Amino acid sequence: MLLNYKLIPLQRSNLSHHSILGGIIRKFDLNFNKHSIFETFVFRIFRNKFVIRNSLELKKDIRALSLEELKAVFVENGDQAFRAKQVYEWLWKKSAITFDEMTNLSKSTRELLDKHFVINAVKVDDMQISKDRTIKNAFKLYDSNIVEGVLIPSTTRMTACISSQVGCSLTCKFCATGRLERLRNLNADEIYDQVVLIKNQAEEKYQTPLTNIVYMGMGEPLLNYKNVLDSVQKITSPEGLNMSPQRITISTAGVSKMIKKLGDDGVKFNLALSLHAANDAKRNHIMPINESNSLEALAEALKYFYEKTGTRVTYEYIAFKDFNDSLEDAQDLAKFCKHIPCKVNIIEYNPIDDGEFQQTTAERLDAFAKYLESKNIIVNVRRSRGKDIDAACGQLANKNKEGFVNRKMKKVI
Numbered sequence: 001m002l003l004n005y006k007l008i009p010l011q012r013s014n015l016s017h018h019s020i021l022g023g024i025i026r027k028f029d030l031n032f033n034k035h036s037i038f039e040t041f042v043f044r045i046f047r048n049k050f051v052i053r054n055s056l057e058l059k060k061d062i063r064a065l066s067l068e069e070l071k072a073v074f075v076e077n078g079d080q081a082f083r084a085k086q087v088y089e090w091l092w093k094k095s096a097i098t099f100d101e102m103t104n105l106s107k108s109t110r111e112l113l114d115k116h117f118v119i120n121a122v123k124v125d126d127m128q129i130s131k132d133r134t135i136k137n138a139f140k141l142y143d144s145n146i147v148e149g150v151l152i153p154s155t156t157r158m159t160a161c162i163s164s165q166v167g168c169s170l171t172c173k174f175c176a177t178g179r180l181e182r183l184r185n186l187n188a189d190e191i192y193d194q195v196v197l198i199k200n201q202a203e204e205k206y207q208t209p210l211t212n213i214v215y216m217g218m219g220e221p222l223l224n225y226k227n228v229l230d231s232v233q234k235i236t237s238p239e240g241l242n243m244s245p246q247r248i249t250i251s252t253a254g255v256s257k258m259i260k261k262l263g264d265d266g267v268k269f270n271l272a273l274s275l276h277a278a279n280d281a282k283r284n285h286i287m288p289i290n291e292s293n294s295l296e297a298l299a300e301a302l303k304y305f306y307e308k309t310g311t312r313v314t315y316e317y318i319a320f321k322d323f324n325d326s327l328e329d330a331q332d333l334a335k336f337c338k339h340i341p342c343k344v345n346i347i348e349y350n351p352i353d354d355g356e357f358q359q360t361t362a363e364r365l366d367a368f369a370k371y372l373e374s375k376n377i378i379v380n381v382r383r384s385r386g387k388d389i390d391a392a393c394g395q396l397a398n399k400n401k402e403g404f405v406n407r408k409m410k411k412v413i
């Protein structure tokens with residue numbers, strides 16, 4: 001069957017370089033087979049920019065619009081600009097997932113929104129609760145991809161650990177996520193949704209508000225820079241969750257260029273570096289990103305970040321048995337700590353299936369921590385949480401309750 005599609009740009013939508021091709025295509029009434037590859041291609045390109053009208057209609061995610069763009073939509077449809085503020089509040093402050101929930105809008109306004117937009121809300125697809133009360137969620141995205149997010153309750157904190165990418169491209173050897181192919185970046189609203197859903201769990205299951213957010217789930221946040229920063233903006237803004245940026249920590253495997261950019265952007269949240277070895281040969285072995293972002297390059301970027309923000313950086317250090325847990329390793333780490341004010345979190349390792357590393361002993365962990373303390377370094381030793389449900393650090397790999405990797409995610413090694 002041949003269909004006649006017209007590609008119609010959304011009014012005042014934020015058109016990027018795709019708009020040039022969009023303009024060209026709009027000049028013609030294109031005929032192409034419903035099942036053609038070209039059609040799929042066109043649909044992909046225009047998914048976020050156009051409403052395609054005919055027998056099929058592809059709607060834009062309303063949360064991709066800024067408040068100003070939303071106002072323009074209302075004005076151009078002969079409605080009042082203040083409606084945009086109401087809708088924006090429903091979307092971000094009240095986390096509405098359908099237009100029907102927006103009860104202070106007239107039925108016709110809700111119908112108009114429904115006709116042109118969708119809300120691609122993230123949903124909890126599966127949830128597992130650990131013996132230590134940690135909750136691991138499999139979150140389903142609009143395209144059926146799955147990412148994981150964890151609620152970690154402690155006596156003093158309720159922490160959400162969230163994902164920034166579907167899979168990860170960095171292949172750190174000790175990490176289960178690193179064995180999954182990176183399929184795509186998460187949008188800012190998909191990152192935001194994870195926080196809202198975990199926040200609701202904290203309140204409903206443990207009657208405690210969410211206190212902290214760490215970007216330490218699946219993916220490298222600094223390789224999805226814009227969306228990650230946009231999500232932080234929403235989480236911290238009064239129109240969103242109004243949380244303090246000091247309660248948020250973004251963790252990176254070490255992308256020097258983007259650490260400097262964080263400094264240039266004057267961010268107010270905390271930065272953690274997944275260091276895990278303060279010796280280039282060892283770090284190259286477990287984190288291939290170190291080959292292009294050496295410890296020297298990282299130190300320089302961190303100094304720049306500290307000069308610009310004045311924020312103390314946290315070094316995450318997983319102790320692996322007989323690999324990076326000796327006193328010589330502690331000396332290397334102490335030397336690296338001299339670059340800028342910092343603190344060190346030593347993390348107990350959680351072995352993953354067929355991984356080459358093992359957990360170090362309590363004695364070696366203590367000796368390592370004591371050495372750092374003797375050099376006046378602030379050290380926390382973090383015991384793992386949620387190990388029984390594969391929710392602990394480095395274990396997120398979209399495994400379901402039966403232990404199988406979700407079929408949407410491919411193993412790369």
Ligand code: SF4
Pocket residue numbers: 168169170171172175176177178179217218219220253274
């Ligand atoms: S540790 Fe982080 S950066 Fe490395 S593979 Fe895992 S998710 Fe990616």
